[in-house]
Amino acid sequence: MIAPHGGRLVNRVVEVGERDRLLGLAPKLPKLILNAREMADVDMIAVGAMSPLEGFMGKADYDAVLATRRLKNGLPWTVPIVLAVKPGDDAAKYKEGSDVALETQDGQLLAILHVDSKWKMDKGDEARKVLRTDDKAHPGVGYLDSIGDTYLGGRMSVVNRLKYEKYNNRRLDPVETRALFKHKGWKTVAAFQTRNPIHRAHEYLTKVALEVVDGLMLHPLMGETKSDDVPADVRMQCYEALLAGYYPKDRTALAVYPQAMRYGGPSEAVLHAICRKNYGVTHFLVGRDHAGVGKYYGSYDAQKIFDEYTPAEVGINLLKFENSFWCKRTGGMASTKSSPATAEERVELSGTQVREMLRAGTIPPVEFTRPEIAQILINAMKGK
């Protein structure tokens, strides 16, 4: 089984006796209300999905990530996993060397943060180094703009797992996916990250992967996304329909990846790969403009960034794909790597074209998307 990032799968969920003690202590502590991104981060750190992190990053790791794209111990890491004091909240009440109760927006205690680091961050510097832009139109920059400018870091003791309202039948922790792969006898497993419905091009990539690995895990990101992305409910219907009709049941699994999107393109691609390693995945698909948004990143920046590390440092195999399409000349799915087709011989549609067709109730060509998927999307657009 592939080793977790850093060699050890973190578990920050406390045992029963310790939990009782911390529950008794929590009401006396200053509390911090988490936003959706932070709640998901807490839950992922709790179960080792972000190993080797044992809590929110302290200043030394944060500085190292921004300067070197590594943690202070040298392990590759590209995206700060940080906790911000909320705007309007008094940062003075959170002190280094003290504890803070981390709560959901509806007042549920999740964890105690043992604060060992507190510092003022520079939003522009973080944006430029992680997101490669400080344009406020970029959703990641917009997020930074919305939070406070004081970060708290330290290890966490998690007393309650985050309660999710949806997809609980598809939520697997790293320990569980690892047990699943072992039980299935999958020595090699590819994971496909997506925040969109899966059209034929994406299906093709996953099928190519399935030809060379034992199992495939569709691992859609179901944490917070921007408001104009396809809603999670609709996407989940699409994934379920696609898996039911077009994939071998004994070689595929669908599970939720609970992280929030950062829209960090290349930086986020590394984060996505590392976290999948913690889930026991051995191969990770990186396509065109992975985790990108707008025109902020080059088409293959999210692949090139991995060249900054040795394969052993990343530890998970990368399956890098070029843009794929239905090829009229060869009569099948292909990419520029595998087909000599001219641009006119490729069935490709832009996101805008697809949205317009779906809005008009028109099913896009079967070469572009499966009819079942198109119908789900049309229904969603009609508000059914």
Place this chain on the structure above:
Amino acid sequence: MRESKVTVKIPRPLYRKIQLVIDNSGFSSPTDFIVFVLRDLVGEAEKKSAAAAVPGEAGGAAAGGGAEDFDANDLEAVKQKLKNLGYL
């Protein structure tokens, strides 16, 4: 932004032994193995150091151990959950 590296010398007999140890282990070279082991050791040392300087009343090293600490009952519970959800 790859950081520069330094050369560390080790006795050749030890190097040969490491070559034998990593055969079919998944490590691509003795260097990869040595870096992995050292990172593990340094991580442990940092953990102990953090535990010695426990911040706050609640303590910083109170959470459960790693997934390797799962016992047979835990594993059975995981399998049962996977069965209940239809994965197995």
